[in-house]
Amino acid sequence: MPSNEVAGRALGKVYLIGAGPGAADLITVRGARILSQADVVLYDALVTEDMLALCPQADKISVGKRSGQRSTAQHVINEQLVACAKKYTLVVRLKGGDPMLFGRADEELRALEAAGIEVEIVPGITAALAAAASTRQPLTKRGIARSVAFFTSSTAPNHPEETTLPDCDTLIQYMGGKEAIATAQKLLAQGRSPALPVVVVENCSRENERVMRLSLGGLEQGLSGCQGPVLVMIGEAFAPRDSGRD
Structure with a gap:
C-alpha cells in the first residue's frame, strides 16, 4: 500500500x-x-x-x-x-x-x-512582534539594541530547567508571568542594572490587552493579577521615547 x-x-x-x-x-x-x-x-x-x-x-x-x-x-x-x-x-x-x-x-x-x-x-505573527507593534517599542534600536533573543523557561518533561539566560541586548520571555521573579534575579546576578526597562504585555492584541511598564528591579517583585498569556520584554530598547506617546 x-x-x-x-x-x-x-x-x-x-x-x-x-x-x-x-x-x-x-x-x-x-x-x-x-x-x-x-x-x-x-x-x-x-x-x-x-x-x-x-x-x-x-x-x-x-x-x-x-x-x-x-x-x-x-x-x-x-x-x-x-x-x-x-x-x-x-x-x-x-x-x-x-x-x-x-x-x-x-x-x-x-x-x-x-x-x-x-x-x-x-507562518503566523508571533507574540513578540505583535507586542512590539502594540506598545510601539521596536525590539531593535540603532546604537542601543542590535540583538534579540526569544526564550522560555518551560522545558520538556524530565529536562532540567535552564539556569542561564541569553546574552542579548533585547530579551523576550514567552510564558514569563510565573517566572518573572526568577528571571529578574538571574539578570541582576549577571550584573544587569535594576533600572533596565521592562515592558510586560498580557493578552497581546486582544480586547483585554494589558501593558505594564516597569524596571528590572520592579520585575523582581513579581507580577500580580495576570490571568492571560504574558510576554516579558527586557532591554534598553524599551525605554520611553523622548517625544510622542509611550
Missing part, C-alpha cells in the same frame, strides 16, 4: 497554521483562506472564538495546551493528527502565534512524516 494511502483512500493533507497572537484579523490571508476550507481543525487553548468563526464548516477539536495547567498530552495530539488525516481531506492544526516558535511543531512534524502524511506550514 502506498505510504500516502489508507485502505485504498488517499490520506488527507495537514496544515500547521499560525493563528497569530490572538486578534482574529492578525492571521495571514493564506492562513484564513485555508482555514475556511478545512474539514477539521485541531486548535490550541489560546485560539479565540472569533478565530474559530472563520471556519464554520469544519469539525473542531480542542487540543488546548496551557503552561502549568492540565492539558492534552503531546503524544495524544500527534495521534489525533494522524487519525484525522486518515479520515479527512484537509486537516488544520491551528496554533497560537507561529507554529515554529515554541509551538512543538517538531514533534508533530515527526509524527506526520513517519505516517507518510503530507504537511504544509503557514
Whole structure:
C-alpha cells in the first residue's frame, strides 16, 4: 500500500497554521483562506472564538495546551493528527502565534512524516512582534539594541530547567508571568542594572490587552493579577521615547 494511502483512500493533507497572537484579523490571508476550507481543525487553548468563526464548516477539536495547567498530552495530539488525516481531506492544526516558535511543531512534524502524511506550514505573527507593534517599542534600536533573543523557561518533561539566560541586548520571555521573579534575579546576578526597562504585555492584541511598564528591579517583585498569556520584554530598547506617546 502506498505510504500516502489508507485502505485504498488517499490520506488527507495537514496544515500547521499560525493563528497569530490572538486578534482574529492578525492571521495571514493564506492562513484564513485555508482555514475556511478545512474539514477539521485541531486548535490550541489560546485560539479565540472569533478565530474559530472563520471556519464554520469544519469539525473542531480542542487540543488546548496551557503552561502549568492540565492539558492534552503531546503524544495524544500527534495521534489525533494522524487519525484525522486518515479520515479527512484537509486537516488544520491551528496554533497560537507561529507554529515554529515554541509551538512543538517538531514533534508533530515527526509524527506526520513517519505516517507518510503530507504537511504544509503557514507562518503566523508571533507574540513578540505583535507586542512590539502594540506598545510601539521596536525590539531593535540603532546604537542601543542590535540583538534579540526569544526564550522560555518551560522545558520538556524530565529536562532540567535552564539556569542561564541569553546574552542579548533585547530579551523576550514567552510564558514569563510565573517566572518573572526568577528571571529578574538571574539578570541582576549577571550584573544587569535594576533600572533596565521592562515592558510586560498580557493578552497581546486582544480586547483585554494589558501593558505594564516597569524596571528590572520592579520585575523582581513579581507580577500580580495576570490571568492571560504574558510576554516579558527586557532591554534598553524599551525605554520611553523622548517625544510622542509611550
